[in-house]
Amino acid sequence: MPATLQAPTPAHLLQPYKSLSNAELISRIQAVREQFGPKLLILGHHYQQDEVIALADLRGDSYGLSQTAADSTECRFIVFCGVHFMAETADILANRPEKLAERGGERIPVVLPDLAAGCSMADMAGIHQIEDAWDQLGEVIDTEDLTPVTYINSAASLKAFVGKHGGIVCTSSNAKAALEWSFARTSRVMFFPDQHLGRNTALGMGIALDEMPLWDPHADALGGSTEEQLRRSKVILWKGHCSVHQMFRPEHVQMLRDKHPGIKILVHPECPREVFELADEAGSTSKIISVVEKSPPGSKWAIGTELHLVNRLKQEHPEQEIHFLSPVVCMCATMYRIDLAHLCWTLENLAAGTPVNVIEVDPETARWSLVALQRMLEVK
């Protein structure tokens, strides 16, 4: 089973909550929030549904939320309304050695309201697949001259692998800086799990497509590449993608441009190259939000990222014309698993002193992940 994919909450535990109205759930959630006060932080990722975001103490992207919660001196409980790898990152940062020492050894439990809220992209790169690829590459190229780079959207085990092998974690904001950091050390990079972020970033740095072989973990040998392709490579891309951003197509860009003359296209770099290259602007969720916030009234945008975020931008900026860059629904189905019933169930268990769905990264994995995350901070 992929690292982040776990069984959903048993129905008999959730049923009493599923039968409540939203108003009842909200009132019970608010009661727990009042009981804990600033000791409890509910984190809401930008892609989360509106009812959940309305109850979050902080709204943001995965790293920003984890870092802010870890830096809070009052926080003693974190409930992460996001997906599994985000809760892992929050646990690594909030319970790192210096933070534990500051709290006299007290751990902060990090709760994921539904354990089945994984990430399809993170699940496309299992640690055993990465280790196997590294071993196979070692038979063709010098892996001492290869830096592994993992996108933050990956399991903690991959971040630890990267930490141990002299590599770095990147976000969608600093992927270019992370690649530059890597090329200052070695002549090659292996980038996982998102092929699109890796390819879009490397192309922008002048690396040619034929220097970026795609490693397919399901291929019979050498990830489906030839020895010659691997020897010529500068960036070896992992064959993974985000199932949400992969849905945006070049024809959607054309359709929006034909229908709304003057519209500008704003996309996330997890989108395929064919879409990324047609866009007027591209960037992380934080950049997408900031571009819209800074745009004058009357601006017209077609945005290629998760549906809940685009709809929220639309509601919050009625002075602008904002469209979703696809005729089909592209939403993060796993993130959507987190609803008021799951949130209420986990919060009431926390309040009762019987925490459920606590995500705890083992100490060795946490230690090496932290090494790779700290390198990421150095190149911000």
Ligand code: SF4
């Ligand atoms: S939007 Fe894509 S990358 Fe983000 S959590 Fe969902 S599946 Fe994973």
